[in-house]
Each structure stands twice: as C-alpha cells, then as structure tokens.
Amino acid sequence: xxxxxxxxxxxxxxxxxxxxxxxxxxxxxxxxxxxxxxxxxxxxxxxxxxxxxxxxxxxxxxxxxxxxxxxxxxxxxxxxxxxxxxxxxxxxxxxxxxxxxxxxxxxxxxxxxxxxxxxxxxxxxxxxxxxxxxxxxxxxxxxxxxxxxxxxxxxxxxxxxxxxxxxxxxxxxxxxxxxxxxxxxxxxxxxxxxxxxxxxxxxxxxxxxxxxxxxxxxxxxxxxxxxxxxxxxxxxxxxxxxxxxxxxxxxxxxxxxxxxxxxxxxxxxxxxxxxxxxxxxxxxxxxxxxxxxxxxxx
Numbered sequence: 001x002x003x004x005x006x007x008x009x010x011x012x013x014x015x016x017x018x019x020x021x022x023x024x025x026x027x028x029x030x031x032x033x034x035x036x037x038x039x040x041x042x043x044x045x046x047x048x049x050x051x052x053x054x055x056x057x058x059x060x061x062x063x064x065x066x067x068x069x070x071x072x073x074x075x076x077x078x079x080x081x082x083x084x085x086x087x088x089x090x091x092x093x094x095x096x097x098x099x100x101x102x103x104x105x106x107x108x109x110x111x112x113x114x115x116x117x118x119x120x121x122x123x124x125x126x127x128x129x130x131x132x133x134x135x136x137x138x139x140x141x142x143x144x145x146x147x148x149x150x151x152x153x154x155x156x157x158x159x160x161x162x163x164x165x166x167x168x169x170x171x172x173x174x175x176x177x178x179x180x181x182x183x184x185x186x187x188x189x190x191x192x193x194x195x196x197x198x199x200x201x202x203x204x205x206x207x208x209x210x211x212x213x214x215x216x217x218x219x220x221x222x223x224x225x226x227x228x229x230x231x232x233x234x235x236x237x238x239x240x241x242x243x244x245x246x247x248x249x250x251x252x253x254x255x256x257x258x259x260x261x262x263x264x265x266x267x268x269x270x271x272x273x274x275x276x277x278x279x280x281x282x283x284x285x286x287x288x289x290x291x292x293x294x295x296x297x298x
Contacts, residue, residue, distance in 0.1 A: 002087030004298040006048035009141030012160035024280035037131040041138010049119025070196030083153035116214035142204035168223040177293040233271030
C-alpha cells in the first residue's frame with residue numbers, strides 16, 4: 001500500500017458487471033480532475049488468444065483444466081509487481097491485450113505502424129508520466145497464490161459480485177451477444193472454470209474494502225434456461241464494507257440520500273438496483289478525495 005501513489009483496483013469475475021463500477025470511477029475522475037493510469041486486467045493473461053486455445057487443449061490431454069481465472073493462465077506476480085512499483089515510484093510497466101480490430105488499428109498507429117491483430121498483446125512499455133492514481137479493472141485485483149498477494153499493494157479494493165446465478169445469466173447473454181457463443185458452449189466454459197473460480201476468484205471478496213453485490217428479486221433458480229437478464233428495478237444492491245472506519249462511510253448520510261435504502265447489518269447497506277451508479281459515486285467520491293488529499297500531503 002502507498003500513500004503518495006494510490007492504487008485502486010476493481011475486481012470481479014467475467015460477466016460480473018465491473019464495467020458499471022469502472023464508469024462510476026470515470027465520472028469521479030472527470031469531475032475531480034484526477035489523472036489515472038489505467039491498467040487492464042486482461043493484459044496480465046499468460047497466453048494470447050491463439051496460444052490459450054492450444055494450452056487448454058494440452059491441459060485437457062493431461063486431464064487438467066486451464067482457465068483465465070487461475071494462476072496457470074495469468075501473471076499474478078507481474079500484476080503484484082506493477083502495483084508495488086507504482087505505489088513506490090508512481091511508475092510501472094504496462095501492456096495491452098487487443099480485444100478487437102478497432103483496438104488493433106489504434107495500437108498499430110500508436111506504436112508506429114506495427115501489425116498486431118485482435119487477440120494479441122502489445123509490448124510492455126515503461127510508464128513514467130505523472131499520474132494521480134493507478135486504476136485497475138479486471139479479474140484479479142485481490143488475487144493471492146502462495147507468496148504472491150496482489151491485494152497487499154492496493155489502497156482501495158472494490159469487488160463486484162452478483163449472486164452466482166445472476167452472474168452466469170449475464171455471462172451467457174454477453175458471450176452470445178458479443179461473441180456468438182451458444183448457451184451450451186458458455187456452460188461448458190463455466191464448468192471448466194469452476195475449480196479456479198472457487199479457489200482464486202471468490203476468496204478475493206474476503207479481502208475487498210467494499211463489495212457491490214447485485215441480488216435479483218425474480219426467480220433465477222435455473223440460470224441456464226433463463227432467457228432474460230433481471231432489470232435494475234428487479235434487483236437490490238447489497239453493499240458491504242469490510243472496515244467502515246477505514247473507508248469513513250457515513251451510513252446516515254447514505255440512508256438519507258438514497259430513497260428506499262436500508263441497513264441489513266452494521267457494515268452493510270442495501271439500495272434499489274436502479275440506484276447502483278448513484279450509490280457508487282456517493283460512496284467512492286469521498287474515499288478517492290481522501291486518498292488524493294493524503295497523497296498531496298505526502
């Protein structure tokens with residue numbers, strides 16, 4: 001952890017909705033004139049798209065599973081080193097995973113006419129420009145494996161954790177809409193990832209400072225046949241603070257500002273699903289302001 005160069009990480013599994021939190025942070029950064037260094041979780045995968053397919057097949061031949069959730073397919077050590085380096089110096093190394101042809105075009109132009117394609121990584125680059133905070137969004141902001149503990153180098157760790165059935169529904173929809181995968185193919189992926197999900201994804205949420213968990217109020221008991229995602233007004237958001245004193249959360253203020261919210265435990269507030277973005281900004285803005293104020297004094 002660092003006072004002078006804060007590290008903020010948003011962590012959640014694939015399809016969990018971390019993008020919603022990312023948007024809330026972007027609004028805060030814009031309003032507060034904060035310059036973030038954005039680090040993408042996908043850039044710490046061990047394999048590019050083609051190599052991952054080969055590695056999955058090889059592991060399967062050996063009777064083993066390989067998934068983007070586990071340490072065999074990721075560089076937890078490099079991610080921890082990135083956070084540590086930024087916290088100590090304000091600089092680090094960064095690369096990008098190229099998701100689309102549009103991103104490939106952008107990076108090829110940026111890098112002076114290279115010929116990278118979707119599914120590949122750009123080279124590691126030294127980032128030394130002055131920024132106010134490192135912002136990470138991905139699968140493993142709070143990951144831990146053996147002696148490697150990524151969460152140890154975060155100043156604010158935020159989890160995004162829909163209940164698991166809702167998470168699966170969202171993933172099935174996203175994979176179909178964005179990648180053309182059938183529901184059956186996505187279910188096969190879910191099953192293959194399950195050991196790593198249990199061992200490396202869910203334990204992170206015991207280390208997060210704040211969890212935002214979306215809970216639907218409609219029947220999602222069989223997520224594999226459900227054909228529509230519960231809407232925000234069919235959901236509640238359960239927001240849990242691991243240490244309310246650390247984050248300085250003002251529960252009476254939140255209860256007053258967010259209609260129909262209520263406390264379910266001494267460290268947990270529940271808000272309507274339609275107020276998720278609003279609640280995030282109310283909660284996160286003063287925490288980030290405090291981090292940056294301490295950074296300026298340091």
